[in-house]
Amino acid sequence: MGWVTGTVQERKQWTDRLFSLRIDADVEPFVAGQFNRLRMEIDGELVGRPYSYVNAPDERPLDFYMITVPDGPLSNRLVQLEPGDTVELMPRATGFFTLNEIPDGRDLWLLSTGTGIGPFLSILKTDEPWERFENIRLVHAVRHAEELTYQDTIARFSERDPERFQYIPFVSREAHPGAIQGRITTALSEGELEAQAGIDFAPEHSQVMLCGNPDMVSETQSMLRERGLEKNRRRKPGHLTTESYW
Known part of the structure; x- marks a missing residue:
């Protein structure tokens, strides 16, 4: 399968390490939650890495949320891109971290x-979660408050259905108004997460999607399995659907 050339429309710098690239590219339709691959030639080698879409399938430009990694050749090149610069993408998205x-x-x-x-964010921009679920809880854990990004987008979800949607931020290394200080796993074990959300984790009514730090994904999944929630598989549907980042 060949690659397509995308043109950078905007680079949004959130913090010294976090940034978003908005790219115009002729890619095939995708399902919210899927990812593409971005590729550049670096020192004579083609270097590619997967990045999830942040934009909804019907939104353009394409939106990718990234972090620069120390000694990461691709991320440190991508963060230097300016409007008009080009980057290669796969024409077709992939991945099964989707509501269907x-x-x-x-x-x-x-x-x-x-x-x-x-x-x-891509999933919540579509109609499917709002049509299928009575309650939606978006939990985002970061180290520092400045890393609580895409606040305008999240505010629109709250405006869409404040009765069903709740955003629960975590900040581990400093106090921040409205955020739980600490880690998701600690708040889960102590009951603070469910108290804040006003709903509990239970196999009878919960579907849980986990995405991010592999340690958080693994530890949280283990804790929830102790409560009777099972990993979701095609051959055996369950309650826990995961995607590790990095």
Whole structure:
């Protein structure tokens, strides 16, 4: 399969390490939650890496949320791109971290760390979660408050249905108004997450999607399995659907 050339429309610098690239490219239709690959030639080698779409399938330009990694050749090149610069993308998205892969339930939990919030923003921009679930909880855990990005987008979700949607931010390394200080796993074990959300985790009514730091994904999944929630598989539908970032 060949690659297509995309043109950068905007680089949004959120913090010294976090940034978004908005790219115009002729890619095939995708499902919210899927990812593409971005590729550049660096020192004579083609270097590519997967990035989830943040934009909804019907939105343009394409939106990718990224973090620069120390000694990461691609991320450190991407952060230097300016409007008009080009980057290669795959024409077709891939991935199964999508709502059409999970069973119905009363509650939809979207648990993320860092740039792992990206696919959840894409999913929430579509009608499907709002049509299928009574309660939606978007959880985003970061180290510092400045990393609580895409606040305008999240505010629109609250405006769309404030009765059903709730945004629960976590900041681990400083106090921040409206945020839980600490880690998702600690708040889960102590009951603080469910108290804040006003709903509980239970196999009878919960669907949980986890995306981000592999340690958070693994530890949270283990804790929820102790409560009877099972990993969601095509051959055996369950309650926990995961995607690790990096």
